Amino acid sequence: MSRVCKMSKNVREVFRLDELKDDIRRNMVALLGNDPRSKRKFSYYNALAYSVRERLVDLWMRTQSDYYDSMAKRVYYLSMEFLPGRFLMNYLTNMGIVDECREIVAELGFSLEELEEEEWDAGLGNGGLGRLASCYLDSMVSQNIPGYGYGILYDYGIFYQSIVNGNQEERCDNWRRHGCPWEITRLDTLYEVKFYGRSETYYDSDGNVRFRWVDTENVMAMPCDILIPGYGCSHVSNMRLWTAQSSREFNLSDFNRGDYIGAMHGKVMSENITKVLYPNDQFLQGMELRLKQQYFLVSATFQDILRRYLKQHTSLAALPEAVAVQLNDTHPAIAIPELMRLLMDVYGMGWDVAWDICTRTFAYTNHTVLPEALETWPVDLLGRLLPRHMQIIYEINRRFLEGVAATFPGDTERLSRMSVIQEEGGQRVRMANLAIVGSHTVNGVAALHSNILQTGLFRDFHEYYPRKIRNVTNGVTPRRWLMQCNPALSRLITQSIGPEWCCNLEKLRELVPLAEDSAFRDAWARAKLENKRLLSRYVLRKVQMGINPNTLFDMQFKRMHEYKRQLLNVMHVISLFNRIKDNPSADITPRTVLFGGKAAPGYYQAKLIIRLINEVARVVNADADVAGRLRVAFLPNYCISQAEKVVPAADLSEQISTAGMEASGTGNMKFALNGALTIGTLDGANVEIMEEVGAENIFIFGLKAHEVAEKRRSGYNPREFYENDAELRRVMDMIGSGFFSPDERGLFSPVYDSLMHHGDYYMLMADYRPYMEAQAAVDALYLDQDQWVRKSILNAANMGKFSSDRSVMEYARGIWHVEPLGK
Ligand code: GPU
Incomplete structure (x- = not known):
């Protein structure tokens, strides 16, 4: 049993709540340089946030050393988007200290709700795909599955929408303008990410032909961690978000030539990589900068994965036993040729060994069948930005099509449909085909959708790899999406059936008989009405309309x-x-x-x-x-x-x-x-x-x-x-x-x-x-109303299946082959 699991016993002691008020005042002075007598809500929000965060860092370190000591297999969830929203109440909810905190904050002269409203959303995603990633991180860590989110720290998240004369207007979302207390910036960790250049052949000492990627333009990736507390603080994990920094040597050489502005231009351009989230949902725009972002995420992440792995292993041969990588749609699918490149060009493996490791490491989730969302990149663009990857993709495709041709002799139409390279209308790389070929498992996100993948969009692949395409129905975390957002209903549910539902959502079924209890129905209706009143006030504030x-x-x-x-x-x-x-x-x-x-x-x-x-x-x-x-x-x-x-x-x-x-x-x-x-x-x-x-x-x-x-x-x-x-x-x-x-x-x-x-x-x-x-x-x-409320109760009561805890356990057991730690 891990040390961390025992921590949730006495929250007051574990989280030193008796010292919290003093810590908030101390952080007002020491970190924020503010007078604690000031009544600025924003300062108090920040001081509270730092005081909460510092209580988790210790748990986070223990969690990480638990993972290390047990040599547990790690899950890496690679996503171009995360949509965590606000952190404060989520930290407090998962730590189980909302009520205690409310009291302490009241003693300082604030309501917890008003401090909560001071936080800007972390809008590092467009919609469902990014939010799903955040729900999965919550469920992974809450169930002791050693996992990390890897993504990009965009300076500008999804735009701020306002409505002017009935029209949408976009304003940039400078969400970190006043700092973000949740970020832990790792100034001392930097990885180099390469772009452009060319692939060069050479002979190694045994006389074998090898490849290296040379004459590149380099950018540095710096990680920024945001802690993800598990519910009940079983464990604390993190998402690691990368930010682009200009590389030092490319500055220096220009400085030496005396070209100050030229050097600064290069610096600014390279740091642009993580400037802004592309605001298209399910629509491929095909911009070079977007492909750069994708490779930037993948390259930095794999350097980090291999560094962590090689601390405990001497050979990369066992990588798939220690690492599972989940690709959140095809956005990070360039990871497949990247791992091939690392294994062959950097670690000296041959193709077959490298390919076997690769395909046992990756799994890919598809989130759409809309044709305009399916990623294809022009071969000339991809080949210019990532010449060595383009070479590897061609070779993956050549070997793959050889296999298909052997199974379906003479079926050239099938070959052209399944090819990773689309030929018509100028050559393009089909990222979904690449992701299917390079992964051991592909999943859709609901039963109907997975079925459509098998019989429609990916039909040829389903015929060729009959067990590869499967279903894992999505879910949402009951912590944020019931416990935290709906205190009135949560209280009623807990009073009626106890508190276990938030870690075992199937427990909600115990509400079914209560649908026949008129006193319970009244209480249910009152909770809904209370929430409708709160929303009405919000609507009045936001759009000056009474509802x-x-x-x-x-x-x-x-x-x-x-x-x-x-x-x-x-x-x-x-x-x-x-x-x-x-x-x-x-x-x-x-x-x-x-x-x-x-x-x-x-x-x-x-x-x-x-x-x-x-x-x-x-x-x-x-x-x-x-x-x-x-x-x-x-x-x-x-x-x-x-x-x-x-x-x-x-x-x-x-x-x-x-x-x-x-x-x-x-x-x-x-x-x-x-x-x-x-x-x-x-x-x-x-x-x-x-x-x-x-x-x-x-x-x-x-x-x-x-x-x-x-x-x-x-x-x-x-x-x-x-x-x-x-x-x-x-x-x-x-x-x-x-x-x-x-x-x-x-x-x-x-x-x-x-x-x-x-x-x-x-x-x-x-x-x-x-x-x-x-x-x-x-x-x-x-x-x-009687019937309506009855059905409302039955809806909530039967939603157990849609907990992201269930989804994550399906991935863990069926795809990642990891077990919860300490069980
Ligand atoms: N989805 Br692809 C997005 O939000 N953005 C995308 O770029 C793509 C898919 C959504 C699906 O539309 C939605 O049906 C699904 O529930 C969600 O991903 C999570 O799987």
Whole structure:
């Protein structure tokens, strides 16, 4: 049993809480140079943060030496994105000292909540993919699985979104402007990362042909660690984020030539690598700087992995027994030729031995089937930036295709589909093919998605490697996504079934019988109402709009994407508006429809839909007939800390993507876990949510994935729905004719045209009527609060499967082959 495990016994003693207040005051002076008599919230937040962090450093060091002593196999989770949000409350929650801390902070004259609000989100990701990585780190360390996150410390995270005259405007997110107390910068550790140059052959002393990468331009990578505390402080791990520093020698040579500005230019250019996160979600832009970022992450990380490994091993032959590397999508897939290069060119191995090590080390997770998101890099770009890697990729492909050709003789079409090199339209490297060939396991992120990989996108690979492509359904951490974000509900659950649920989410099933207990239902409804009140106050503060907590809170919060179909939701809102206008005295269920989400800055259609939401909101909210029955708002700058306010307050969760397009979704899990009912298509993890909560407790509608595929094949005609449905026709005509944009009648024509004239690729017209019917069922059920609350309880109670603890254990046992330490 590890030393660390015993630490959680007496938190007061372990975390020296009696000294915390003094430490906060000391840090105010010593670290921040502030007068402790000052009442600046920001200073106190920082002083508290440092005081909390220093209590974990010791545990972190013990954890690391536990890993070292036991020679445990380590998991490296490589991701271009992490989306941790704020750290303070997560540290306190996982340390189990929220209440104690609240008291201490009160003695200093603050509320914990106001200090919490001083922290900027760490927005080092776009959306679900980055947040999943952060949930997995929480679950790994909480379950004693020795793992690390490796990523990039962007100076500028995902942009700050504001809404000006209904339009999205982007401002840069200078999140570390005032420092970040959670970072531990390792100034003394620097790795060199090479770019450009050329691959050179030479003969080694045995007369063998070898390769080396020469005439490179070098940049230094410096690590910055952020601690990740496990729940109950079982262990403390870290994510290691790299920042680019100019290399010293390239400066010096220029200085010696007297070219000061030239030297500075080079310095600035090289440090640009980690300047900014690319804000595209599921869209490849193909910029050289992005490929540089990817290789920068991979090169620095592998130097670190091998350094740590070689401290305890003399030969690299056993690497796959000591190291598992998970590639979070193809973004870090250049790691495969990089490890080959290191093993062959630096450590002198032959191809076959190196390839065997490589393919036993890597596993790859696919997160999308959208064609515009699949990474391909032009051969000339990749070959110029990473010439030796390009050579290795060609050789991987040559050997791979040899194998395929032997299995499927004469099937040249199959060869060209499976090739790592795409030939048509100029040679490009298909990163997904490279990742599949170089990994022992490939997984999709929900059952339906993995199935689509096996039978659709990666069908040829599934035929060739029948056991390689598998499923691990996503999950979310119950610590942040219930315990921390929803204290009212957490308290009620713990009072009713005890505290174990937060480490064993299946325990929530014990709530099932309580759905029949009217006192419990009342308490459940009160918790929801309290959260809705809190959110109403937030909405008033943010967008100066009053919303009524007694109305149905209908929420769609996620990145703006055509396939996620925020537009379908808007079409429902417009239809409700029309029904009220036609019959102002009609008895309808009062609703508040809330939206949030960022659009990629270059995604025209997604930005236009934001504008449409805001213009519809303007019309609806100003209408006297509608008052009290329908309100619409778009909350700017959706981010993790906003999600923590939104999710607990939802009655209805909108998960309405075109079936077959959302790989999994994780917002769907967060909302249902917090007692929202889902209206959704049979897409991604919605399918499994329905299986868990029961078809009678969820509003499923619309085309199924195979029907979407069939319709695309047989010819889909959106106009047919327009012609046969008067209510739909009216909605479309209002959008197209400028009803919501009287000063600019043609403003929304592109929205109208995409559905009516450009094929309605995401099939909103086909799903409109079924969606309207499902929404009518929602309205009816909401009027019966007793039934609604019962179903709300049953939703939360049946979400056990969607804990990221379960997902991580599936990876650990089935893919990484690691066991929790100390068990
Ligand atoms: N996802 Br690829 C992203 O958030 N960004 C990406 O670049 C890619 C995928 C999402 C999927 O859209 C979502 O369905 C999934 O739940 C999430 O990754 C985590 O797997």
